[in-house]
Amino acid sequence: MKNTSIILALLVAAIMLVGLSACKPADSAKPTSIQASIDSGQGFKFFIISxxxxxxxxxHDDKEAFNRFLSYGDKLIHYSEELIDTVTVDIIREKPDFLLxxxxxxxxxxMVSHKELAEKFKRIEDSGxxxxxxxxxxxxxxxxxxxxFENTIWETDFITRDMFADIYADFGYNEAVSRDKRSLSYLVTPSEDVWFLMLDSAIYNENIKKNNPLVGGIINDSTIEWIQQCSKMAKVNNAxxxxxxxxxxxxxxxxxNQDYTIQNSEEIVKLFADCDxxxxxxxxxxxxxxxxAKVDDKMIIDIATSCLIVYPNQYGVVTYNPNEGYHYETKRVDMKKYASNERIKDENLLSFEQYSIDFFLNKCCNTQNQCLSLMAGYLTAEEEELVRDIVTKMNLRYFAGFRNEMMDDLVNTEGYRILQSLPPCFNKAYVENILNDEISNNNVYFIPIN
Ligand SMILES: [Fe+2]
Structure with a gap:
């Protein structure tokens, strides 16, 4: 009887062990769920809109309340539809494989904006x-x-996290090979060689309680674990x-950089290095x-594409060649051409580049202007105007991705010389930063294959 019990116990233990090994993640086999529309060794192209x-x-109407709202910011919100539609025309013509x-x-x-934008994305997907x-x-x-509307600002419906995944189901969430349980992060594998890890870095759970949307971002601990699993899967599949x-x-x-860079930047840079x-x-x-950023001998590259609805109104274009690497460049929208083709009569759109520059110069230099007003005792009105002119021109070019020697013509000016003669101030530090940056032209970049 005793012997029978021991044999039975051994049998149960053996069955449990077999069961446990069957539940282990398949980290040595190609998961069957991974399907890529682009085969290994094939190149592709994608656009990036930020x-x-x-x-x-x-x-909105174009009346008082809306114009008051516009005046607080630097974004061409009132032309956000035309800007998306212009890029859509480029996408339909150029036929990139993906849009990120x-x-x-x-x-x-x-909610209304989200749903309409999803309709616009559907048109893009319908074009391939x-x-x-x-x-x-x-x-x-x-x-x-x-x-x-008129002189009044009213509430309108916002969306929850689940609604986001639902509205954009066809634009990532339904195609995901894996989704993080604790965030809206997901992994898609549209090419056998290159996978996209789409990360949700926003912090929104407390927004309603605090009646304030948090600006900063983070990658949570549980998402970090999920990224490590995705990385293992990619390594097994040579992606x-x-x-x-x-x-x-x-x-x-x-x-x-506060609230712009994720709170755990150092940790995530190291994670990315570990995950290749x-x-x-x-x-x-x-x-x-x-x-x-560098971790030991590994370099991690963060490519920030500028906001579509702020000058110079551009998007990123990446061409991947499997024998060479990734070529990134920016392309500015051609709103004038779009407006002419669509027979739009709006003069702002027909001379859009100048309109966008003027809007930027009027709205995007509040910090610099505040700083200048503090210097009233140091400068005559004429000198202040010369400094303002040079700082705003540099800022315009800075936002467009140019720095260092690409500012030489602006450095050789009276406004810059006056700025240099001033005591330490925000504008001086800001310009110093622009003239001593890491890369001179941030509109073109090449990343060789690993
Ligand atoms: Fe943002």
Whole structure:
């Protein structure tokens, strides 16, 4: 009897062991769920749009309340639809394989805006380009979702996390090979060679309680574990992972980085190095800027594509050649051509580049202007104007991705010489940062194959 019990116990233990090994993640075999439309060894092309901040026309008129709202910001919210439509025309013509959208899809997370934007993405997918999106800090549980009519600002419906995954189901979530349980992060494998790790870096769970949408971002601990699992899967399949998220992976400016760079930047850079993730496409800071970080001998590149609805109104284009690597460049929208073709009579659109520059110069230099007003005692009105002119021109070029020697003509001016003669101030530090940056032209970049 005793012997029979021992044999039975051994049998049960053996069955449990077999069962446990069957439950282990298949980290040595190719998961059957991975299907790629682009075979190994084939090249492809994708576009990147950052921060389109789409606002539905149904949520505003062009009257007092809406214009007051526009005057607070630097974004061409009132032309967000035309800007998306112009890029859509380029996509239908150029036929990239994918479109990546790095968050802040909507103005302030309005449900109507989300649903209309999803319709626009459907048109893009119908033309043969797969769309993959991640949320930004403006998109989910945003108590600032409003509509603007006459002189009044009214509430409008915002969306929850689950609604986001539902509205954009066809633009990433349904195609995902794996989804993180604790965030809206997911992994898609559209090419056998290159996979996209679409990361949700936004923090929105407390937004409604605090009645304030959080601007900063983080990658949570549980998401870190999930990224490690994705990386193992990619290594087994000989695929390279490219990360995509809204917030900056590393600081894009020494002066302005709080709430732009993810809170655990150092930890995630190290994680990416461990996982052999070399490239991360980001948005949020609205600057066209490329920065690198090094961990031992590994380099991680954070390519921030500038905001679509801020000058110079551009998007990223990446061409992957399996024998060479990734070629990144930016392309500016041709709104004048789009407006002419569509027979739009709006003069702002027909002379859009100048309109966008003027809008930027009027709205995007508040900090610099405040700093100048503090210097009233040091400068005559004429000198102040010369300094203002040079700082705003440099800022315009800085946002467009140019730095260092690409400012030489602006350095050789009276305004710059006066600025240099001033005591330490924000504008001096800001310009110093622009003239001593990591890369001079952030609109073109090449990443060789590993
Ligand atoms: Fe943002």
């Amino acid at each position: 921060d389109p901040h789409y606002l539905s026309d149904e949520l 959208v790095t968050g802040d899809l909507t103005c302030n997370g309005e 380009t797969s769309v993959f999106v991640v949320p930004g800090n403006h998109d989910i549980l945003n108590p600032r979702a409003k509509q603007y 390279e992972i490219i990360a995509v998220m809204h917030h900056s992976l590393v600081d894009h400016s020494k002066l302005i 993730i070399r490239v991360c496409f980001t948005g949020h800071i609205h600057l066209q800027d490329i920065k690198t």
